[in-house]
Amino acid sequence: MLAMKLEHVTKTFGDVEAVSDVSLEVAAGELFGLLGPNGSGKTTLIKLLTGQLPPNGGAISVLDMDVLRNPITVREKVGIIPEQETPPSFLTAEEYLQFVCTIRKLDRVDDRCDRWFSLLDFADQKPVLCKDLSRGTRQKLMVAQAFLHEPLLAFIDEPLINLDPLIQRSFKDFLLDYIGKGRTIFFSTHVLEIAEEICTDIAILHRGHIVYKGPLSEVMKSHMHLEDFFIDRVHRGGP
Ligand SMILES: Nc1ncnc2c1ncn2[C@@H]1O[C@H](COP(=O)(O)OP(=O)(O)O)[C@@H](O)[C@H]1O
Numbered sequence: 066m067l068a069m070k071l072e073h074v075t076k077t078f079g080d081v082e083a084v085s086d087v088s089l090e091v092a093a094g095e096l097f098g099l100l101g102p103n104g105s106g107k108t109t110l111i112k113l114l115t116g117q118l119p120p121n122g123g124a125i126s127v128l129d130m131d132v133l134r135n136p137i138t139v140r141e142k143v144g145i146i147p148e149q150e151t152p153p154s155f156l157t158a159e160e161y162l163q164f165v166c167t168i169r170k171l172d173r174v175d176d177r178c179d180r181w182f183s184l185l186d187f188a189d190q191k192p193v194l195c196k197d198l199s200r201g202t203r204q205k206l207m208v209a210q211a212f213l214h215e216p217l218l219a220f221i222d223e224p225l226i227n228l229d230p231l232i233q234r235s236f237k238d239f240l241l242d243y244i245g246k247g248r249t250i251f252f253s254t255h256v257l258e259i260a261e262e263i264c265t266d267i268a269i270l271h272r273g274h275i276v277y278k279g280p281l282s283e284v285m286k287s288h289m290h291l292e293d294f295f296i297d298r299v300h301r302g303g304p
């Protein structure tokens with residue numbers, strides 16, 4: 066089963082073509098890494114896939130739904146960890162996760178929230194207002210909110226940057242376990258070590274174009290480190 070399919074998707078901002086004629090399929094159960102230098106179009110592509118931006122052209126289907134026609138249903142079904150956003154300053158950490166559970170009409174609210182406070186080791190921060198949390202703790206909340214409803218598909222934009230190594234390890238193990246259950250993770254990063262460690266499949270985006278896509282095992286067969294492979298593809302600029 067396909068988790069998503071893009072056909073000839075293009076997005077422009079004025080004169081800038083942020084995403085250029087991108088076609089891509091991601092199968093259910095993949096831990097898919099979207100790699101690319103800063104400004105290559107990763108965040109724009111994730112916003113297109115999650116119905117946060119309309120494309121200028123092309124077709125996008127997510128969990129067998131046309132994203133342009135069903136942006137709200139798509140957002141209900143998937144989880145999203147955005148690149149920039151932080152939780153609302155005026156709620157405590159615990160209230161924020163409870164709030165997300167309410168919006169998503171979830172049962173067993175305390176169990177769901179406690180699982181994340183425990184997995185990411187920040188139960189002591191439950192009563193703290195989000196405005197007073199450290200950056201890393203706010204990022205933990207953003208991770209938790211995306212998974213409270215156990216979505217079939219989660220989009221994660223540069224997920225691990227503010228997390229310390231111990232928490233990164235727990236989260237990576239969680240992601241590997243998650244795809245083991247047939248769910249799909251689509252994440253963007255420019256940190257190649259993380260991609261090399263956990264991805265099943267990758268695409269390399271350069272100036273809005275996909276210059277490589279395939280299983281990570283294919284890259285490894287070339288006996289190149291992902292970093293050398295990445296630099297080679299980005300310099301070549303072609304598929
Ligand atoms: N809202 C916007 N308005 C104008 N230009 C944008 C906007 N969002 C992104 N861009 C431009 O699109 C390109 C891709 O950006 P982005 O998707 O954020 O890349 P990445 O996430 O890979 O760093 C960049 O040139 C960026 O400046």
Ligand SMILES: [Mg+2]
Pocket residue numbers: 107108109148222
């Ligand atoms: Mg980005």
